[in-house]
Amino acid sequence: MCGIIGYTGARATLPLLLEGLARLEYRGYDSAGVALLPGRGGDGILATRQVMMAPATIVVRKAAGRLDRLQQLLRKHPPEQDLNGFTGSGVIFTTGIGHTRWATHGPPTDSNAHPHLDCRRRVAVVHNGIIENTLSLREELLSRGHRFTSETDTEVIAHLLEEALATGQGMYCAWLQVVARLKGAFALAALTADAPGSIWLARFSSPLVVGRGADGWLVASDIPALLPYTREVYVLQDREAAELLPDQARFFSFNGESLTKVPQTVAWELEQAEKGGFPDFMLKEIHEEPAVVRRLLTRYYPATGDGPDLGLPWGDGWWAQRRKLWIVASGTAAHAGLMAKYWLERVAGLPVEFDVASEFRTREPLLSQRDLALVISQSGETADTLAGLRLCRARGVPTLGIVNVPTSSIARESAAVLLTEAGPEIAVASTKAYVAQLVVLALLALRVAQARARHAAGVAAEAGGTPVVLPEDSGTWRQQLERGLTVLPTAIEELLGRQVVIDPRIVEKLASSEHVFYIGRGLDYAAAVEAALKLKEITYIHAEAYAAGELKHGPLALIGPGTPVVGILTQDELISRTLANLHEVKARHGWVVGVGPQHAVASDEAAFLDAYIQIPPLPGPARPVLAAPALQLLAYMVARARGTDVDRPRNLAKSVTVE
Ligand code: M6R
Secondary structure (H helix, E strand, O other): OOEEEEEEEOOOHHHHHHHHHHHOHHHOOOEEEEEEEEEOOOOOHHHHHOOOOOOOOOEEEEEEOOHHHHHHHHHHOOHHHHHOOHHHHOOEEEEEEEEEEOOOOOOOOOOOOOOEEOOOOOEEEEEEEEEOOHHHHHHHHHHOOOOOOOOOOOHHHHHHHHHHHHOOOOHHHHHHHHHOOOOEEEEEEEEEOOOOOOEEEEEEEOOOEEEEEOOEEEEEOOHHHOOOOOOEEEEOOOOEEEEEOOOOEEEEEOOOOEEOOOOEEOOOOHHHHOOOOOOOHHHHHHHOHHHHHHHHHHHHOOOOOOOOOOOOOOOHHHHHHOOOEEEEEOHHHHHHHHHHHHHHHHHHOOOEEEEEHHHHOOOOOOOOOOOEEEEEEOOOOOHHHHHHHHHHHHOOOOEEEEEOOOOOHHHHHOOEEEEOOOOOOOOOOOOHHHHHHHHHHHHHHHHHHHHHHHHHHHHHHHOOOOOOOOOOOHHHHHHHHHHHHHHHHHHHHHHHHOOOOOOHHHHHHHHOOOEEEEEEOOHHHHHHHHHHHHHHHHHOOEEEEEEHHHHHHOHHHHOOOOOEEEEEOOOHHHHHHHHHHHHHHHHOOOEEEEEEEHHHHOOHHHOOOOEEEEEOOOOHHHHHHHHHHHHHHHHHHHHHHHOOOOOOOOOOOOOOOOO
């Protein structure tokens, strides 16, 4: 959440900052701002460090609300106005930082928007994260006469810098002195009028990436903002800092040791971060799902007939010795994990404990070094999930990260990593990354099942080893899941290629409802939980998922005439039971919709349904993955019918880097 962008070089920085902020919009924000320093562009990147033709004045513009409010302000009060007539002499702003804020300390107002300045207006700072010792620092600074103009935690940093610089030391020493005083999570970018042309960076727990453009250096909190300028990125790690100059970057640790950093090449293309003719990112990303699944199968499922090849460092015996698998994730990634619990237990006979990361990190889980922690995250930066990973590592539990962003903290800190290869996901509502997570998790279940089955056969032959007991039908499940995955891309294509995927009556009904319920059993329950999240986050309709069998234990009281209930019916052995629960809803005059293959509603038993969303044929254990695009489209169409901002739902952020 929140976005940082910065540039120093030979070109005018403002258009670049605004484009960068627009590319970071999906991170979620409620206000935005920029701080600029003048240089003399157009005649080489050294110009900004030559004799200044304008006074080194930090010009700041900030506004609560969306970026267009900031743009309006910049049109009304162009930054040049603050340079007292120097504009005619070729002066342009060549160093700048920008920020989109998501309120933590203080409401979203113009004054709380970043950048924040010190008392003398010689230092400007933008910050993602939370400074936890802000109260004591603020009191200290107030007692020494500093005047605060915002309620934010960030402003203390500007005043601390002011004090450190007032002692006569240079910005390098001042910067290290200040970051050493901060507790909490922070990605920081700062500039000072005393050393124009430099941008100062520091990172602890919030992401920050640096890139070298053709004519200067850039920094951003996320890779998509850098894609128009470079594919080579330097990822700052915890307790690392940097100074960006127009013609070079220097990296150093919080201890002041100089660091040599090697750039990583990002495989993402700029087009992947563009809408490509679709009205919004969410619809585009749903339509990318077949390609994403194909890419994953090519990477992890070679046609050798030996099953998945995930390149993990663990052999059959290791898998056989696992006592338990923990799944730790948040939001949609957690829902992918819930689905995987059913696969892993049924196919691989491995007990799985599932937890949302925010609970896991605070509940003293009974971990053992014979367990494996599976940590799932699209961004790889979610604070709760990262904390869960670190907790496991601290207890000596092996960790496996399933991550979409290869340069992320979770990718870096997990003992082993499986990449979900979905490309940049821009819409706040996760769609293609969820499908990719499901596919990787299904492949993992197959790999673990294969390892444990092979080990069981070997141990039986030798006698006396640790016996692995696989469920009786694990072989059938394994075959069906494997077959289902291989035809999944075509099945999703068939679904998305239909003229009418979702009956407009369902869209109309849901769009005019205040409450919607999703029910299912087993894998379908996991699919229902995700479907409800998707609907609530982009339509603002109250949507809830229940295990179908739980309805009678309370939720039935919520069903009144016309209340929509969507039943997911992809699992053959559970269809009759879930239909029976839908029948109970119908008896209370609810409006019932089914989702599943054609044969699920072939009998009279299902004739009472008010509407049906049909998915193409696919072997049973893989069917809930195919239900995902259908249920995502349903949420999408209801959101469009209600006129909400599909890509940027209110109050939400793409990457939640605070606890
Ligand atoms: O980046 P992560 O996968 O760790 O994010 C976890 C959740 O914040 C995320 O899935 C969230 O629930 C999405 N908005 C759901 O669409």
